[in-house]
Every structure is written in structure tokens, then in C-alpha cells.
Amino acid sequence: xxxxxxxxxxxxxxxxxxxxxxxxVAKRYKIVSGAEYLVLGYLLGPQxxxxxxxxxxxxxxxxxxxxxxxxxxLVGMQFHLPQLIKVPGQSWRIAFGESLLTLALVxxxxxxxxxxxxxxxxxxxxGPGIALGAIxxxxxxxxxxxxxxxxxxxxxxxxxxxxATNVNNLVAISAFGLLLCFLxxxxxxxxxxxxxxxxxxxxxxxxxxxxxxxxxxxxxxKNPDRLVIxxxxxxxxxxxxAAYLRLSPILSAMIVGFILVNTxxxxxxxxxxxxxxxxxxxxxxxxxxxAMWQPPRxxxxxxxVLVFLGWRAMAxxxxxxxxxxxxxxxxxxxxxxxxxxxxxxxxxxxxxxxYVEHAEPRFGxxxxxxxxxxxxxTEFAALRLVSSVTEPLLEPLKRIPIAGRYLREELRPSxxxxxxxxxxxxxxxxxxxxxxxx
Amino acid sequence: xxxxxxxxxLYAGLQLVFPLGARxxxxxxxxxxxxxxxxxxxxxxxxxxxxxxxxVGYLAAGFVFGPAVLGTVPVDVVxxxxxxxxxxxxLIAFLAGAELQWKELRDRGVVxxxxxxxxxxxxxxxxxxxxxxxxxxxxxxANAPMREVxxxxxxxxxxxIVHSPAVTMAMLSETGARGPVARTTLGVVLVADVAxxxxxxxxxxxxxxxxxxxxxGAEAVALLTIVWEVVGAVLVGAVLGGLIAMYxxxxxxxxxxxxLIVAYFAAEIAGLLHVExxxxxxxxxxxxxxxxxxxxEKLRHSMERAAxxxxxxxxxxxxxAIQPDAVVDMWLLVIPxxxxxxxxxxxxxxxxxxxxxTAEPERRxxxxxxxxxxxxxxxxxxxxxxxxxxxxxxxxxxxxAMIAINQVxxxxxxxxxxxxxxxxxxxxxxxxxDHEAFTPSAGSPRSTSPx
Numbered sequence: 022x023x024x025x026x027x028x029x030x031x032x033x034x035x036x037x038x039x040x041x042x043x044x045x046v047a048k049r050y051k052i053v054s055g056a057e058y059l060v061l062g063y064l065l066g067p068q069x070x071x072x073x074x075x076x077x078x079x080x081x082x083x084x085x086x087x088x089x090x091x092x093x094x095l096v097g098m099q100f101h102l103p104q105l106i107k108v109p110g111q112s113w114r115i116a117f118g119e120s121l122l123t124l125a126l127v128x129x130x131x132x133x134x135x136x137x138x139x140x141x142x143x144x145x146x147x148g149p150g151i152a153l154g155a156i157x158x159x160x161x162x163x164x165x166x167x168x169x170x171x172x173x174x175x176x177x178x179x180x181x182x183x184x185a186t187n188v189n190n191l192v193a194i195s196a197f198g199l200l201l202c203f204l205x206x207x208x209x210x211x212x213x214x215x216x217x218x219x220x221x222x223x224x225x226x227x228x229x230x231x232x233x234x235x236x237x238x239x240x241x242x243k244n245p246d247r248l249v250i251x252x253x254x255x256x257x258x259x260x261x262x263a264a265y266l267r268l269s270p271i272l273s274a275m276i277v278g279f280i281l282v283n284t285x286x287x288x289x290x291x292x293x294x295x296x297x298x299x300x301x302x303x304x305x306x307x308x309x310x311x312a313m314w315q316p317p318r319x320x321x322x323x324x325x326v327l328v329f330l331g332w333r334a335m336a337x338x339x340x341x342x343x344x345x346x347x348x349x350x351x352x353x354x355x356x357x358x359x360x361x362x363x364x365x366x367x368x369x370x371x372x373x374x375x376y377v378e379h380a381e382p383r384f385g386x387x388x389x390x391x392x393x394x395x396x397x398x399t400e401f402a403a404l405r406l407v408s409s410v411t412e413p414l415l416e417p418l419k420r421i422p423i424a425g426r427y428l429r430e431e432l433r434p435s436x437x438x439x440x441x442x443x444x445x446x447x448x449x450x451x452x453x454x455x456x457x458x459x
Numbered sequence: 460x461x462x463x464x465x466x467x468x469l470y471a472g473l474q475l476v477f478p479l480g481a482r483x484x485x486x487x488x489x490x491x492x493x494x495x496x497x498x499x500x501x502x503x504x505x506x507x508x509x510x511x512x513x514x515v516g517y518l519a520a521g522f523v524f525g526p527a528v529l530g531t532v533p534v535d536v537v538x539x540x541x542x543x544x545x546x547x548x549x550l551i552a553f554l555a556g557a558e559l560q561w562k563e564l565r566d567r568g569v570v571x572x573x574x575x576x577x578x579x580x581x582x583x584x585x586x587x588x589x590x591x592x593x594x595x596x597x598x599x600x601a602n603a604p605m606r607e608v609x610x611x612x613x614x615x616x617x618x619x620i621v622h623s624p625a626v627t628m629a630m631l632s633e634t635g636a637r638g639p640v641a642r643t644t645l646g647v648v649l650v651a652d653v654a655x656x657x658x659x660x661x662x663x664x665x666x667x668x669x670x671x672x673x674x675x676g677a678e679a680v681a682l683l684t685i686v687w688e689v690v691g692a693v694l695v696g697a698v699l700g701g702l703i704a705m706y707x708x709x710x711x712x713x714x715x716x717x718x719l720i721v722a723y724f725a726a727e728i729a730g731l732l733h734v735e736x737x738x739x740x741x742x743x744x745x746x747x748x749x750x751x752x753x754x755x756e757k758l759r760h761s762m763e764r765a766a767x768x769x770x771x772x773x774x775x776x777x778x779x780a781i782q783p784d785a786v787v788d789m790w791l792l793v794i795p796x797x798x799x800x801x802x803x804x805x806x807x808x809x810x811x812x813x814x815x816x817t818a819e820p821e822r823r824x825x826x827x828x829x830x831x832x833x834x835x836x837x838x839x840x841x842x843x844x845x846x847x848x849x850x851x852x853x854x855x856x857x858x859x860a861m862i863a864i865n866q867v868x869x870x871x872x873x874x875x876x877x878x879x880x881x882x883x884x885x886x887x888x889x890x891x892x893d894h895e896a897f898t899p900s901a902g903s904p905r906s907t908s909p910x
Binding site (some may be wrong): 079082083086087128215223227230234237238240246247249250251253254255256257258260261262264265266318 | 461462465468469472473476479480485486487488489490491492493494496497502544767768771
């Protein structure tokens, strides 16, 4: 069988499995799906079955770049300014404080570890260290969104978690995008090689100029066919240009997404177009990421990976706790809300894949392995982690009779609620994440 | 106009950026592909506002930014994007089969067959005789024995008669035309596709007997292989169509993506089983629509929605592949051949329509929808070229030159035919189900981002 056919079959079967079987399992056991395709990709890749050989993977490189760009656009589209300005300053401080502290803690420790463990100069160790710091900051929105779908309205904790997730992803992409400007090999242009600062300006500029031009290009377009063509063209062009310059397509595409969502008169329609392609591209990203994984060449490579996993968990919880205390928000958020930010998903994979394509292979696969293992371990538990934070905060209120009745109603799973139009709850648009209904 | 200005700015931006990176097909493919989509879309809109078919604009954009003029899309990038074109062809073929509904085939089958018989017969004869008469213009046939000239003229005729399901589908999708001229044209084009594949296969087999191919492996006439290519395509297509119908009946999820997967999957299956790909997809589409009950229509609408961007990409890449040099080099032969083809299609259609007793609009305007040529002709020409490297290459150049003319003139005439017959609609096919494109994904509380 050809590799393309296998890929198509895998994705087709993944769809069926997701829709028909996994939906049921997920609802029952509070599982968020996605990571299984990573394992599937690994089994199909050159390391195990060899169905996808290196040549095939190289042939599909543009598709991989497109998926990275799409992930970036989706993150950028979460920042709709008219909604965000309503968020209190304290929430912003907590979100940025937690994400930057996590980034700094993980990057610092991992840089030290690489430096000490592999006897590297600090300057060299900073690359994988900061990459892992950025990956550590990233959070999957799956758990928070699934939890939100189970409740009729969001409380303060869920609002904070939603904001923190988006800010964490923003910080992760920005830090990683800037890192790639440092790692970028020199170019022999006709005039002179741009400096790191200039590369950073170019990376951001692709997003800003691209976003502004695509905004003008889209205009007030409402026709779905034309929107699909324009948005697809815009994302492909922006992420492709960034990748062509060996910059991060995720960063440029995120800025494009941010500009489009804030300037377009058809924000919801544009968002829908982007989300329409989300699922197949997500599967493609995971399958390719799995196929591209190679065991690192360094001896005892698993030590930095294990340290990353453990230290990230501690950094997330610790940073959230510290920042909450500094901002006097302990009564509202509690000491353990950082636990809900431990789930990782497609962004972590996208960042690590981007790193593998740009960085030295000797450390690229350590970073990738750490991200992949983290996703495998945490994505399945994302919803449980979120609910473990939100539910205890509501317990004291449940003891008050009136509030308790209200909360029981509030926490009634939406899957059990009759749809507003009285039709079947199952639509053509099933989400990637399936929440619990227990 | 605003979009054209932005396109110029994007073009200028790319020219600034390109010197800063490594110019390799795999790195260039994505930005150029994105630019080509936006360029084709913009020029298509401009063409639309000039009352020309949008697909002429897509072709024009591909041509202007392609290797022939500005060179923004280099040849190696066009080759790199070949799988995208193949996916587009597969989707179009499947959609075309789904459009050809059983009821219509039963009601209008005789009319279509009579029109087709007269049109194909006359065109085949006229083109074969014209090439025989003008064979001295083809370098590799100029000094060939008469027997070989006749054989290659027949082979040429069997390819040159082909129509373009892609252009027909794109035009119907763009205009939303559903009247008798549109339906009859579609029926003739689709059934002709099957007939041409069979005729071409038989002609190639005959040619191989009379003029053994110089390439290794091509010397043996594998009649069974040819039979399998055709019969197998029908069988495999029917099985695939049945499986798709089952999916539609029992699952019916994510039809938009499912449509794309089906198209790609089917194209791969055809390659693996060595069956005629387009015929297999046509049959699969036809069976899926017929066997899925009312649910086949949903898939068709989903595919129509997927088709809009696919048409942009397909015709932009087709435009980039146009070789004006071929037309210039062989214009003394190409122009008469195109004129003879057009005249014989007109004559054949008039005879067939009179024979079938069709209404006046069909008798007068259907021929204008049959001039276009695109993907199928290129595919068949490539087969001839692979079997007979030297003569086949000459014929392939001739075909490419004819296609370059017919794929631009054809859609313009087809649009005019639909306009004259009063079948142009304000609501294109892909737009009738806009609500389907925006089923609650963003608004749904259960939707999520993968990041």
C-alpha cells in the first residue's frame, strides 16, 4: 500500500473511531482524545513499521507547516479585544505572572541541566532550555472548554482558567518564535545577513503585514466559499512564508489570527472557517509528529525528559500558587488551580515539531520526546484535572440549600439538556473533545 | 479592484522575502501555493465582474504567475503541487458522477446517447482526417509511411475528441445553471468520458499491434489489462460507491471532510488496482448518490462546497502548466484542428439533436458546452507520450496546444450558451446550502481548539 493511502485510511478510521466509539468512552470516563494519533504515527513511521519513510515525510513537509500555521491562527483568534478588555486587571496579572514564571522556571532548570549533564556551554544549552520552557508554558484548552460545555455558565475559576490558557499559549508561541530568530542559520543575501532583532521584526512583520492585508482582502466577505478560499490562502501564505525564511510559522500565523479576529466584520464566520479544518489538520499534525519522532542519540536521554515532566508539573502548580498569593486571589482561585493548567495538546506538539525542524538534531528529539510524553500523559487527563480544581471550590456553596440547588442545576451536563430546537443533539460538527456527563 | 491592489502588494512582498531564504521546491511550495490561491481567486472575481467565467480568471492567474510569464510559480513547484491537482481531479470526477442521477439517466438517456453518438462520431472522423491531411506539420510523422500516419491519426482522434468534466462541473457550480442545456451538456460530457476511455484504450491496443512501441514493456498487447481497466473501474467504483452509501446511511458525520477523504482514497485505490481512475470515481459517485437514498444529496452538497476552493486550485495550476510556446510553434496545425473540432462538434450536435428530437435551445446551444478540454485530455496525452516517446511527445505537444486554446475558449462559450438559453442563475450550486458551512462550531459550547 502507498503511504498516501495509509495516511488517508488512518485519518478516515480515526474519524470513525472518534465519532462512533470514542465519543461514548469519553463521555463515560472523562477522557479528552487526540494523543492516540501520536502513537499511531510513531507506529507507522520509520522507527517501527516504516510505512511512512523519510522521503514521504519530507514530501508532506508543506502540509506539516500548514498544520503548524493553523494551530497558530487558532490561538491568535482567542484574543478578541472587545471581550478581553472586560477582564479585570488582576486576572491578567495572574495569567501573565503564572505563564512567565513557568517559562522562566522550566527554561532555567532545563538550561542548567543540559549544561551540566552534557557539558555544554550555557549559550548552547539555552536553545533547548528555552524551547522546553516555552513548551512547558503551553496548555491545551480542551479540558477547560469541555468543562465549560458541562456547565450552563462559567464561574470565576473557569474564566480565569480560560484566560490563563490563552495567555500561556501566547507566551509560549512568542518566546518560541523569538528563540527561532536566534537559532536561525545565517543567510547570504545580496546585501547583508539580517541581525537577530531584524529576524524578529520580520517574523512579527509577516504576521502584522499579512494580517492587515488579509483583513483588507477579506473585506466584508460573507460568502462561505469565498471565505474558505481567502482564509486558507492567507494562512498558507503567511505560515509558508515564515517557514520559507526558517522562522516560526506558528508565531506569524498567530498574529494573522489575532488581526483577523479583531478587524474582520465577519469574525464568527472567519472563526468557523478556521475551526472547520481544525480536526483533520489536528489529526494530520499528530500522525506526522508521531512518525517523525526518533529516539535521541544522547545516552540517558530520558533523564532530561523525566526532569522536564516532573519539574513542569511543579512549576505550573507552584507558579500559579505564588502568583495567586501575590495578587491576593487565594479565596477566589484556591491554592491548587495550577493543576488545571497541566494538560498539554497540539500546541506543545506543534512547537516541538517546529523546534526539530530548526534546531540541532541532537537536542531536537529530546525536546520533542519531552513534549510528546507530556501530551501523552496529560491530555487524556485534562478534563479531570480541570474538574478536580473547579468542583472543590463549589463544595462549600453546595451546603447552602438555595445555592446548592442552583449549583446542581448549574452543573447539570449539557449533553443531558434538550437542544433548544428540539432536534437531535448530535450534529455534523462533533467536537474534538468530549466531556463527561457523569 | 481592492483585492487586485493587495495582490500586487503581496507579490511585491514575496519578491522582497524570496532572496532571504533557500529557493527549493519543498520550501517554496507553500508560500507560492498560498499566493496562487489568492491570485486565482482575485483574478477570478475580476473575470466574474467582466461577465467572463471565473475559471477563465483562475486559468489566467495561473498562466500569468506561472513559468510562462512572470515565473512566480516555477516549473518544479508546479510539479511539487501535482498531488493537489490529482486530488482536485478526483473530487471533480466523483462529484460529476453524483450529479448524474439515475432518474435523469433513465429519462434522458436516449437523447444523450443520440447526441453523443453523432457528435463523437463526426468529431473523431473529422479530426482523424484533418491530421492525416496535415501530417507533414508534425515533425515525427512528416516522413512516416502512410499506414503509420493513419494509425497515429486515429490515435490522435481518439484523444482529441475528449471533453472536460472538470470545466463543465466548475461552470455549473459557478453559475448554478440547472436547465435542459446545462443538464444535457453534463450528461453528454460524462457519458462521453466513459466512451472516450473505452475508445482510447481500444485504439491504443490497435496502435500497439500495428506499430509496436519502442519502449520496453509496451510491446505486448495486454487486451485483458485494458478490459480490466474499464470493467474493473466500473466494478470497483460500484463497490466503493456502495460503501460510501453505507457510511451515509449509518454515520453521516463531517461530510465536508469525508468528501475530500473519499476523493483522495478513491484515487489511491484506482492506482493500486490499475483501473481507470476517472471512470471509477464517476461510477462511485453515481452509485453513492443512487444507493444512499435521500442522504446522497447531502454528500453532493458537501462536495459542492469543497469543490469551490478545489476548482480555484485546479484551474490555477492548470493555467500555470499552459505552454504558449507549443501554440506558437504549431499554430499552423493547431488553429485548423481547433476550428475543425469546433465545427464538427457543432455539426454533430445539430445532427444528434435533430435525430433525438430535442427542444430548440438544446439543439442550438449544447455544442458550446462541449468545446472545453482539460485534465482528461492531458492524462491521455501523457499515456500516448509514455508509450511512444518520440511521436507521442509530438502528439502531446499538439494536444497541450489545443487544450491551451480550448480550455480558455470553452468556458466562455459555455457561459454564453447558458446565458442565451436563459439558464444562468444568481444562486450558484455551492451557495444554496450556506447554512451547512456554519453549523454550530464556534457557537457550540462543545467545540474546542486543539492548541
